[in-house]
Amino acid sequence: MTRHLLLTSTLLATAAIAPAHADMNFNRVASFPVTANFDGAAPDETSAEIIDATADGMTLVYTDSPAGVIGVIDITDPTAPAPKGTLAVDGEPTAVSVIGNTAFVGVNTSESYTAPSGFVKAVNLADMSITASCDLGGQPDSTARAKDGSFIAIAIENERDEDLGDGRVPQMPAGDLVMIDVVEGTLECATMRRASLTGLADVAGEDPEPEFVDINDLGEVVVTLQENNHIAVVARDGGLVSHFSAGAVDLEGIDTKDERAALTFDQSQPGRLREPDGVQWIDNDHFAIANEGDMDGGARGMTVFRKDGTLVWESGASLEHAIVQIGHYPDKRSDSKGAEPEGMEFGTFDGTPYVFVMAERASVVAVYDVTDPTAPVLKQLLPSGISPEGAVAIPERGLLATANEFDGLEDGAARAHVMVYQYAEGPAAYPHLTSEGMGELTGWGAISGMVADGEGMIYAVSDSFYGYQPRIFKIDPASTPARIVEAIDVTRNGMPAQKLDMEGVVLDGDGNFWVASEGRTGRVIPHALYKVNAKGEIKKEVGLPPELMAVEKRFGFEGITLVGDTLWMPVQREWKDDPKDHVKLVSYNLETEDWGAVLYPKAAPEKGWVGLSDMSVHGDHVYIIERDNQHAGDAVTKKVYSVPLSEMVPAALGSDLPVVSKTLVRDLIPDLTSTGGYVLDKVEGLAIMSDGTAWISTDNDGVDDHSGETMFFSIGAVAK
Incomplete structure (x- = not known):
């Protein structure tokens, strides 16, 4: 089914941050520079993009695309992260998901946009050895693990060349969704199954470009098709559960001018396509998307859908307004996608479910209480390193970790960092x-x-x-x-x-x-x-x-x-x-x-x-x-x-x-x-x-x- 969903005024959220719970808040407790994970001199460019944690919550694993490695951090003491080194993966690592003590890493080995290729590799974190490798037949962009550890899902984006034809899709070959079973911690390549996503979207339906994936308790995979402005839900056997347009938003009170020298929030963007990037299940029926935009859109906020395509909540410009108020608005990006919400994470801490939204250009993590998925409440805005890309929640330890991808060596700015936050009693320390x-x-x-x-x-x-x-x-x-x-x-x-x-x-x-x-x-x-x-x-x-x-x-x-x-x-x-x-x-x-x-x-x-x-x-x-x-x-x-x-x-x-x-x-x-x-x-x-x-x-x-x-x-x- 296909639905074109426009914002209705009754679904708009308020702009202000809700008063923080007096007893429990997230506060940053440590920052780990990615350069610390290299013996001797670090490369001229490093990054921390996508991040996950081992089952015991004691070890973080992140992808470092420029260096061609995954990095590992010991957070036994979360206030003092310690380096555990890196592992070269013979390509560009784009994503990582961890089951038990095994990391499943998406690796891009593409020679060109028209000849995409890649693998998913299993890494035993105990001895940092690669135990399995499956040829994906395309360029992997993101991965997700089933809650029961039985399989992984990989979005095969086969991304477009933004310098070709004004960067517009279609640009073949098309992307799709791959699922592979994990049996007793072992990656079973022979179980690979592909779910076709072509012919679904009204925008370049012949060239789906999946971005982020997530898996609910039922084993259903939700996948965002960013440039296609579309969303699909796929069963674990590859069958299509539902699909629908991500729709559009009428944005009011935003800055759309690239004057870079003044903050003026008196403009509007009617009918702005969402073009979602990050996606996370809230429960088995609801999921949230981060509307970064890429080709024509960018709705600057978060949206919650039911898996049948029903729109149940839209942040509109309220997230960006909250970012403006704490001094994090990136004016240089006004004519593009503003704060650019991109990555997402979900976790339930002490019985309260939270969605975490990473605003790439504003460098903040928005914390939404989604106890009622139809009425999320913005609880906190957390400071991060530059350009947060990925996050992992570790509720059993009361921890959240983010991977911040920007490396500022050439620009005289800070280098890439991983940051750790603790959920504990006490007031919110930020903003100042x-x-x-x-x-x-x-x-x-x-x-x-x-x-x-x-x-x-x-x-x-x-x-x-x-x-x-x-x-x-x-x-x-x-x-x-x-x-x-x-x-x-x-x-x-x-x-x-x-x-x-x-x-x-x-x-x-x-x-x-x-x-x-x-x-x-x-x-x-x-x-x-x-x-x-x-x-x-x-x-x-x-x-x-x-x-x-x-x-x-x-x-x-x-x-x-x-x-x-x-x-x-x-x-x-x-x-x-x-x-x-x-x-x-x-x-x-x-x-x-x-x-x-x-x-x-x-x-x-x-x-x-x-x-x-x-x-x-x-x-x-x-x-x-x-x-x-x-x-x-x-x-x-x-x-x-x-x-x-x-x-x-x-x-x-x-x-x-x-x-x-x-x-x-x-x-x-x-x-x-x-x-x-x-x-x-x-x-x-x-x-x-x-x-x-x-x-x-x-x-x-x-x-x-x-x-x-x-x-x-x-x-x-x-x-x-």
């Missing part, structure tokens, strides 16, 4: 910052400099990533999580102010702000200071004097603070006249308009570079963030130092500048790893309340080659 409750959908990201007022609020600026939408955010840190309560657009002559890279902000005591903008000569962004009123209007611009412009380089002002009548700005890195490993703290007197500076001695980098970020004053000291540009295990310097105000006596520019002394206040690396993640690169915000309590924030780079994670936390009083 949200715009939920503002009354309208407000996106944010790339938080840079901060400042506290005298009433317990914090103001933060976004940097040049949102160049067409510069904003100052008012944050209430007393909320849990901290909440953005106001977004002030920075304007010039009534229009959004352009050519800004706001990296620091301070209050002047009269209701106005001073903003430090970091210059980019090649991008025609001036090094400058701006006076901005409470409405966000730029009232004054102060350019740098010739003495500074003669020696300026990229990496300019990274913060700003006010001491009496003098503004102080830390320069991030050395300019042309600075001694090695010394940078200027530049002063500007608001009364006399005189410029000056002192020198700050920063740490020598162990790798990459070390520079300064934000600055704030409290009592008789200024406090400065000093950081390197490294992630994860390469990070060394993420620290807060104090400098006595008595030494902040500026000398004339061009003269011999005095060198101030510094005292370590806080090493931030323990804070940055306290939520089980890897160390984030950009610690960029520092605000100190009137009682001396300091708050720290990280810059998420606008979710561009970044996990999108923003940490916003207090380190307590800086002065005892």
Whole structure:
């Protein structure tokens, strides 16, 4: 049967995250870098894509396509994952399912799109030996195991060439579904049976391209045909149970423009094809799909169907709206598929069934309570590594693990990771910052400099990533999580102010702000200071004097603070006249308009570079963030130092500048790893309340080659 299903308004879910259960939540407890699984030097590119676990839940197995291996991790102690090495599989591993202690790995060996080939290989994880191999006659894309361990299902995609014919299907040969019995842990190739999926879909029905598969307790296989926008349910003997169109969704309140510089959620996409990717059974009658899109579609959410094709629930844009509110929206992908929900997992924890949806581009895991499959509730959004692809639930141990495929070596970003989450008593640790409750959908990201007022609020600026939408955010840190309560657009002559890279902000005591903008000569962004009123209007611009412009380089002002009548700005890195490993703290007197500076001695980098970020004053000291540009295990310097105000006596520019002394206040690396993640690169915000309590924030780079994670936390009083 074939049904074209359109969204009805009665099936829309709400956008807000449901209040977390007070007693039980998922929280990340560990991150494992894929590079740790290689003896000696790791390859230039690694990945963690699809993941599963052994029957006892003590070992994780993941596919690493670029390296041509599967990787194995010991999670006997889930808070301290340990490497168990890799195994080459003589091809590109695309999927893995584990029965007992045997991993069944789909391996792509295709010579071309028109000559696809591949195998499924059985790997004994006890001695890492390949015990069986079955020729699949095509390119495997995903695998699933029967709940009773009696057989595996493999989606043979025979994927299209996206550079051929505008990437449209049909492109032969067609894909199909393969099932193979597993007898006493042994893969029996002779039992292979194929289920034809041709002629089912209205979209290129002669060329089905199956993506993900899952198997229910009855042994029925549900398979998504992504480019065909179709779904099929197949019995274990290969007979067709049902099939139907995945249908379309009317999306409202989304961002569809690739301006990459502003978050504007006032557009719509009527009749957007779902084009599902991930799929998971909830029970023997209901399953959920993740609507990533690929060729023409991408409905940006999750849908629940009955296996007879009845649509019972649709998230619409609500999942993406929740992602927007926690600062994870990938604006660079607005004109494509937005947050791109892709992989899925299902697990029942302490009697509560959950569906986990991996948003590939937003780098979050959405946790839905599906106690009622007709009314799922979004319980949590979990931070992940960059581009979560696969997940495995281990309910008997209260664990969830995700495989995050993006390797950022070439882009200066974090490398691929596997992350582990624990289901336990206690509050949700993430998000740290949200715009939920503002009354309208407000996106944010790339938080840079901060400042506290005298009433317990914090103001933060976004940097040049949102160049067409510069904003100052008012944050209430007393909320849990901290909440953005106001977004002030920075304007010039009534229009959004352009050519800004706001990296620091301070209050002047009269209701106005001073903003430090970091210059980019090649991008025609001036090094400058701006006076901005409470409405966000730029009232004054102060350019740098010739003495500074003669020696300026990229990496300019990274913060700003006010001491009496003098503004102080830390320069991030050395300019042309600075001694090695010394940078200027530049002063500007608001009364006399005189410029000056002192020198700050920063740490020598162990790798990459070390520079300064934000600055704030409290009592008789200024406090400065000093950081390197490294992630994860390469990070060394993420620290807060104090400098006595008595030494902040500026000398004339061009003269011999005095060198101030510094005292370590806080090493931030323990804070940055306290939520089980890897160390984030950009610690960029520092605000100190009137009682001396300091708050720290990280810059998420606008979710561009970044996990999108923003940490916003207090380190307590800086002065005892």
